[in-house]
Amino acid sequence: MSALSPRKVLIIGAAGQLGRLCLKTFSYAPYQITATGFSRSGRDLIHLDLSKEGKAGEMVSRLRPDITLLCGGMTDVEGCESSREKAFQINVQSPMDIVREMKNISSSKFVYLSTDYVFDGNAGPYDELAETGPLNVYGASKLAGEKAVLEASDRNLVVRTTTVYSFQPDGNNFMMQLLKRLSQGEKMRVPIDQWATPTYAPDLALVLKKLVEADARGIVNVAGPDFISRLNFAKTSARILNLDEGLIEGLLTAELKQKAKRPLKAGLRTSLLERTAGGLMRGIEAGISDFKSHLAQHALK
Numbered sequence: 001m002s003a004l005s006p007r008k009v010l011i012i013g014a015a016g017q018l019g020r021l022c023l024k025t026f027s028y029a030p031y032q033i034t035a036t037g038f039s040r041s042g043r044d045l046i047h048l049d050l051s052k053e054g055k056a057g058e059m060v061s062r063l064r065p066d067i068t069l070l071c072g073g074m075t076d077v078e079g080c081e082s083s084r085e086k087a088f089q090i091n092v093q094s095p096m097d098i099v100r101e102m103k104n105i106s107s108s109k110f111v112y113l114s115t116d117y118v119f120d121g122n123a124g125p126y127d128e129l130a131e132t133g134p135l136n137v138y139g140a141s142k143l144a145g146e147k148a149v150l151e152a153s154d155r156n157l158v159v160r161t162t163t164v165y166s167f168q169p170d171g172n173n174f175m176m177q178l179l180k181r182l183s184q185g186e187k188m189r190v191p192i193d194q195w196a197t198p199t200y201a202p203d204l205a206l207v208l209k210k211l212v213e214a215d216a217r218g219i220v221n222v223a224g225p226d227f228i229s230r231l232n233f234a235k236t237s238a239r240i241l242n243l244d245e246g247l248i249e250g251l252l253t254a255e256l257k258q259k260a261k262r263p264l265k266a267g268l269r270t271s272l273l274e275r276t277a278g279g280l281m282r283g284i285e286a287g288i289s290d291f292k293s294h295l296a297q298h299a300l301k
């Protein structure tokens, strides 16, 4: 196949934070996109429910994509904890059905999005070879999903990421929650003891495309360069966005009394990525400033 031959791309979860950015990034030749949504399907997004056994596999056997990006999944950490079976159906079983079908398509590639929640959070930031040890159902389901996808074909790619943020008016990522609350004068409680490497979603989408084009395989960490506590991330964001930092209240994760345990010292090291697609992941100052310019453009509409 020549570099310019059309390549069929299936983006699953294209209404989500990362999915919609991947839609943009892959919207140029030689890619021909089919995209799915779940609660936000309709218009250009075909409905696909990953919790329904067999549906994802059926779609892949019908469309025969060269590349499938699984941006969708059960991402609600607390929800996963109370619905283990559903979390494993969505994050493990449906991806397994897809990779089984993709084995019948020559040189096809499946990209699975995973997380630093596959680690126990005692020794972050983690590189690709660090020992895993998920503390909650979400992390365990993602780790099982990774294994299934990598075992199915050595062409497949697992991209681990963390604390993904972007300007998304109908979204609920950490930065959008912060923006909505603080701009309405509401307090926001933020853990002081959770550390990660925040990842600007537009950079992640661009790097995903670079990795696909470089035929990257196995596990690759894609995250921002700054290792920072959630509290510091919130305060830096508030400062850059001219929001009232005084409304941010730091507390211990344990005080949040969540069902799912959180890895505290998490985050991802990206030295492997630096060798293939280095310099593309912006730090938080640049990421939040870009977020701010999207916010300003939105306000003008």
Ligand SMILES: NC(=O)c1ccc[n+]([C@@H]2O[C@H](COP(=O)([O-])OP(=O)(O)OC[C@H]3O[C@@H](n4cnc5c(N)ncnc54)[C@H](OP(=O)(O)O)[C@@H]3O)[C@@H](O)[C@H]2O)c1
Binding pocket: 013, 014, 015, 016, 017, 018, 019, 037, 038, 039, 040, 041, 048, 049, 050, 051, 070, 071, 072, 073, 074, 075, 090, 113, 114, 115, 116, 161, 162, 163, 164, 165, 173
């Ligand atoms: N956000 C983070 O901080 C973070 C950190 C580490 C890893 N990740 C991983 O990165 C990927 C992308 O994250 P994101 O922030 O873009 O997530 P997101 O905004 O929560 O999007 C997830 C998407 O999954 C879809 N979905 C939910 N249930 C579904 C079902 N039963 N069947 C089919 N689709 C379903 C939703 O579709 P509808 O909107 O149409 O309902 C939603 O758009 C996920 O795999 C996530 O686990 C994210």
